[in-house]
Amino acid sequence: xxxxxxxxxxxxxxxxxxxxNGAIVVIIDVFRATSTIATALSNGxxxxxxxxxxxxxxxxxxxxxxxxxGERNGQVIEGLLHGNSPAEYPPAFIKxxxxxxxxxxxxxxxxxALQQGAAEVVTGSFVNLNSVSQYLLKGDKDVILACSGWKxxxxxxxxxxxxxxxxxxxxxxxxxxxxxxxxxxxxxxxxHDIKSFIRNTSHWHRLKAFGLEKDLEFCVTAxxxxxxxxxxxxxGALTALGASC
Amino acid sequence: xxxxxxxxxxxxxxxxxxxxNGAIVVIIDVFRATSTIATALSNGxxxxxxxxxxxxxxxxxxxxxxxxxGERNGQVIEGLLHGNSPAEYPPAFIKxxxxxxxxxxxxxxxxxALQQGAAEVVTGSFVNLNSVSQYLLKGDKDVILACSGWKxxxxxxxxxxxxxxxxxxxxxxxxxxxxxxxxxxxxxxxxHDIKSFIRNTSHWHRLKAFGLEKDLEFCVTAxxxxxxxxxxxxxGALTALGASC
Numbered sequence: 001x002x003x004x005x006x007x008x009x010x011x012x013x014x015x016x017x018x019x020x021n022g023a024i025v026v027i028i029d030v031f032r033a034t035s036t037i038a039t040a041l042s043n044g045x046x047x048x049x050x051x052x053x054x055x056x057x058x059x060x061x062x063x064x065x066x067x068x069x070g071e072r073n074g075q076v077i078e079g080l081l082h083g084n085s086p087a088e089y090p091p092a093f094i095k096x097x098x099x100x101x102x103x104x105x106x107x108x109x110x111x112x113a114l115q116q117g118a119a120e121v122v123t124g125s126f127v128n129l130n131s132v133s134q135y136l137l138k139g140d141k142d143v144i145l146a147c148s149g150w151k152x153x154x155x156x157x158x159x160x161x162x163x164x165x166x167x168x169x170x171x172x173x174x175x176x177x178x179x180x181x182x183x184x185x186x187x188x189x190x191x192h193d194i195k196s197f198i199r200n201t202s203h204w205h206r207l208k209a210f211g212l213e214k215d216l217e218f219c220v221t222a223x224x225x226x227x228x229x230x231x232x233x234x235x236g237a238l239t240a241l242g243a244s245c
Numbered sequence: 246x247x248x249x250x251x252x253x254x255x256x257x258x259x260x261x262x263x264x265x266n267g268a269i270v271v272i273i274d275v276f277r278a279t280s281t282i283a284t285a286l287s288n289g290x291x292x293x294x295x296x297x298x299x300x301x302x303x304x305x306x307x308x309x310x311x312x313x314x315g316e317r318n319g320q321v322i323e324g325l326l327h328g329n330s331p332a333e334y335p336p337a338f339i340k341x342x343x344x345x346x347x348x349x350x351x352x353x354x355x356x357x358a359l360q361q362g363a364a365e366v367v368t369g370s371f372v373n374l375n376s377v378s379q380y381l382l383k384g385d386k387d388v389i390l391a392c393s394g395w396k397x398x399x400x401x402x403x404x405x406x407x408x409x410x411x412x413x414x415x416x417x418x419x420x421x422x423x424x425x426x427x428x429x430x431x432x433x434x435x436x437h438d439i440k441s442f443i444r445n446t447s448h449w450h451r452l453k454a455f456g457l458e459k460d461l462e463f464c465v466t467a468x469x470x471x472x473x474x475x476x477x478x479x480x481g482a483l484t485a486l487g488a489s490c
Binding site for chain 1: 255256258259262396397398399400401404421422423424426427430431434445446447448450
């Protein structure tokens with residue numbers, strides 16, 4: 001049987017160069033949207049609604065009676081209730097609740113993937129690495145690992161996570177993709193020093209100014225929130241696949 | 246004194262995310278445009294005219310009485326005289342002549358850089374690595390290392406060359422750029438096995454079908470054609486900086 005294809009996309013700007021029709025797209029925004037989504041769902045949130053802009057976040061939050069969340073430059077956006085930090089969503093707070101989330105990069109890319117015809121959309125970060133890899137292995141579709149980057153620029157933390165997935169499951173796919181090859185090599189190079197290596201990234205320098213070092217270290221902690229956030233087009237929500245909600 | 250900035254751009258699609266005004270842009274298309282340009286100039290070509298399309302190549306070639314060159318899928322384009330291989334331009338053939346060249350990726354990116362306001366445009370590949378690095382060091386402008394990729398997708402060979410430049414001169418610049426950091430690490434990882442490593446790239450697989458393995462190995466041979474191709478907006482030509490032409 002012919003192997004399925006796996007590609008890595010390094011920036012939202014490059015997404016339309018790949019065939020999303022019929023594919024599973026993994027949205028990756030390690031710092032911090034997809035880490036926060038996995039954490040909230042792992043801690044019992046019923047659903048996370050990713051929305052592309054602040055007004056949409058306020059409107060949907062009001063309609064659902066849900067928690068609204070979003071930051072710009074490390075500050076909670078005026079009119080929203082919470083920020084983008086996974087630490088803000090422990091079980092005692094988030095269990096059984098719904099979260100409406102807007103972020104700079106990850107939620108935008110998720111909506112791009114939907115518009116460009118992705119068959120399935122899930123989200124991934126180091127905190128749910130194994131859940132993502134296991135889901136992709138079980139499926140029957142081509143795989144696109146889509147990095148959110150920072151305002152369309154390449155970033156290392158999303159690439160390293162894509163590389164971690166390629167390292168786990170690449171052998172079962174046809175990988176004719178220089179981005180995936182590079183990502184895997186970068187991951188193998190830094191899998192044992194990832195918490196120190198990320199201090200070299202531009203995103204670290206950007207966010208450490210807001211005292212978010214602990215947040216960022218959590219975001220690269222493998223297995224901290226093992227759940228598979230799966231997007232449902234009908235409801236517009238990410239829910240934990242297999243969980244009752 | 247504040248250090249100048251250095252950025253690496255991984256695809257033409259990402260070029261406009263960077264400030265080209267006032268910067269030196271190095272166009273990188275290792276397989277094979279910028280390897281061929283350096284080789285032709287190093288072997289005595291008076292000038293290389295990079296043109297974005299086939300019709301422009303024919304028209305300018307006829308007007309100048311120059312050699313026209315361009316390939317698609319490993320074949321010389323109908324109506325042009327030569328291909329994109331550096332091996333086609335030995336001194337006995339090219340010395341004192343002018344070449345009009347059209348390619349899929351590199352010549353397109355060069356014109357994008359001009360349109361987006363680059364102060365200076367030069368071209369680089371492994372064959373003229375030291376000439377590029379020395380020129381960038383001597384200058385007083387910010388530096389953009391611009392990878393042509395393959396039809397806007399990321400590729401490894403251009404990234405490795407950008408990494409070789411960052412490795413040589415990065416310490417003299419402010420490098421707040423994840424792409425440059427990644428490129429340097431990939432280069433350091435493969436500097437000693439580059440001729441075998443490039444056999445893993447998607448471009449190798451694409452071009453080896455046309456029997457171009459020797460060409461590709463030449464393109465990653467450091468120092469094989471040390472010259473600095475510098476674009477002159479007035480003439481529309483690349484000439485060897487410092488050479489009389």
